[in-house]
Amino acid sequence: MSLSLLHLPSLQKCSSPLSPYPSLPPCFHVPCSERRKPRAIWSTSISCCFPQQLQQSVVVVERNATSPSVLLSERKVVRFGLPSKGRMAADTLDLLKDCQLLVKQVNPRQYVAEIPQLSNLEVWFQRPKDIVRKLLAGDLDLGIVGFDTFSEYGLGNEDLIIVHNALGYGDCRLSLAIPNHGIFESINSVRELSQMPQWTAKPLRVATGFTHLGPKFMKDNGFLNVTFSIADGALEAAPAMGIADAILDLVSSGTTLKENNLKEIEGGVLLESQAILVARKKSLIEQKDVRDRTKEILERLEAHLRAVDQFTVTAHMRGSSAEEVAGRVRSQPSLSGLEGPTISPVFSKHNGKVTPDYHAIVICVPKKALYKSVQQLREIGGSGVLVSPLTYIFEEVTPRWKELLLKLQL
Ligand SMILES: Nc1ncnc2c1ncn2[C@@H]1O[C@H](COP(=O)(O)OP(=O)(O)OP(=O)(O)O)[C@@H](O)[C@H]1O
Numbered sequence: 265m266s267l268s269l270l271h272l273p274s275l276q277k278c279s280s281p282l283s284p285y286p287s288l289p290p291c292f293h294v295p296c297s298e299r300r301k302p303r304a305i306w307s308t309s310i311s312c313c314f315p316q317q318l319q320q321s322v323v324v325v326e327r328n329a330t331s332p333s334v335l336l337s338e339r340k341v342v343r344f345g346l347p348s349k350g351r352m353a354a355d356t357l358d359l360l361k362d363c364q365l366l367v368k369q370v371n372p373r374q375y376v377a378e379i380p381q382l383s384n385l386e387v388w389f390q391r392p393k394d395i396v397r398k399l400l401a402g403d404l405d406l407g408i409v410g411f412d413t414f415s416e417y418g419l420g421n422e423d424l425i426i427v428h429n430a431l432g433y434g435d436c437r438l439s440l441a442i443p444n445h446g447i448f449e450s451i452n453s454v455r456e457l458s459q460m461p462q463w464t465a466k467p468l469r470v471a472t473g474f475t476h477l478g479p480k481f482m483k484d485n486g487f488l489n490v491t492f493s494i495a496d497g498a499l500e501a502a503p504a505m506g507i508a509d510a511i512l513d514l515v516s517s518g519t520t521l522k523e524n525n526l527k528e529i530e531g532g533v534l535l536e537s538q539a540i541l542v543a544r545k546k547s548l549i550e551q552k553d554v555r556d557r558t559k560e561i562l563e564r565l566e567a568h569l570r571a572v573d574q575f576t577v578t579a580h581m582r583g584s585s586a587e588e589v590a591g592r593v594r595s596q597p598s599l600s601g602l603e604g605p606t607i608s609p610v611f612s613k614h615n616g617k618v619t620p621d622y623h624a625i626v627i628c629v630p631k632k633a634l635y636k637s638v639q640q641l642r643e644i645g646g647s648g649v650l651v652s653p654l655t656y657i658f659e660e661v662t663p664r665w666k667e668l669l670l671k672l673q674l
Pocket residue numbers: 349350351352392409410411412413434435436496497514515516517537538539
């Protein structure tokens with residue numbers, strides 16, 4: 265749910281219920297005729313406002329998540345949301361840079377930027393949860409966030425669509441954890457936890473920031489008596505502080521849990537997460553520029569992520585013909601390449617005669633199999649082995665793009 269500030273000429277106190285925001289006073293009602301119209305038509309519910317004496321002309325507006333502040337038909341520029349801070353921010357910029365999509369930001373406190381290679385596209389830096397909220401509200405068309413954030417704040421809304429589900433960083437899992445001592449010492453699974461007699465007399469207290477996924481998971485796992493305390497960070501402290509019995513939070517290395525005497529339990533992983541590329545379905549369907557920019561970003565990401573674990577290896581090899589050299593190369597398990605070796609003759613001159621004594625072979629090998637591949641190349645007579653990194657491996661078609669078009673029925 266997003267909040268915007270809107271300047272209004274005058275306010276009238278209304279008889280509606282108390283403000284949903286505890287720190288704010290009862291609602292004020294603004295007659296429709298007096299609302300200064302923002303740049304587009306949108307349905308708003310005015311929830312509450314600041315005291316007139318403090319801020320006479322400002323009200324807080326709760327915007328319907330499905331009503332964009334600037335209607336898509338008015339906004340022609342494609343908006344791409346990237347994490348503004350936190351652990352996803354730098355890795356996202358690095359990945360885009362590796363795909364030759366350099367984000368040009370004038371200074372780190374400026375929240376709008378551009379990618380010169382992508383015309384008619386604005387980058388907006390936002391906190392990951394706000395990227396999802398703004399995609400839902402139609403204020404962004406594309407975004408990169410963790411799958412956990414997408415699941416928590418996307419609320420299963422069908423207007424969001426995952427374009428790339430595995431960008432290869434931000435790996436973590438959302439997991440239920442309990443103390444590794446005291447009454448929990450012998451508890452090793454969610455089932456055992458749910459069956460502890462303690463939770464008949466009093467509720468199991470869970471600390472989490474995942475207020476949508478958390479309660480759903482506990483309910484699905486048969487916990488009938490649960491209360492939640494909400495915190496944004498350092499949740500691992502809650503059990504030791506006596507605030508909670510269990511926590512539901514992100515785990516990556518497991519160090520924070522261990523350092524706070526907590527443990528994960530069997531069946532306690534809600535989801536596995538990594539960075540993903542998400543789009544607003546409506547924008548993709550209605551705007552060609554959104555589709556074109558998405559396709560280019562996706563193609564570059566797919567081709568780069570396919571290439572990132574591979575090296576190109578070239579070597580020279582003696583042989584009477586390309587077929588004979590190919591036979592030798594193919595006999596080695598680590599040298600089969602992506603689609604078999606590329607072999608071309610190297611013409612050298614002996615006694616005035618030009619002959620293809622050598623052949624140059626080019627193969628792609630997985631980075632982790634590099635040394636083995638070089639050894640095998642040498643065994644079959646390879647020399648002058650050159651190894652270079654790969655930026656992209658473009659296939660004839662981009663599988664994820666094909667899938668996306670199918671899902672969008674385009
Ligand atoms: N320990 C971790 N290891 C790897 N990825 C993580 C880890 N913790 C979080 N992430 C991923 O990075 C995303 C952003 O986490 P980050 O800690 O930067 O922000 P946050 O905790 O959600 O917000 P805040 O700015 O309030 O701390 C998470 O949504 C998740 O996808």
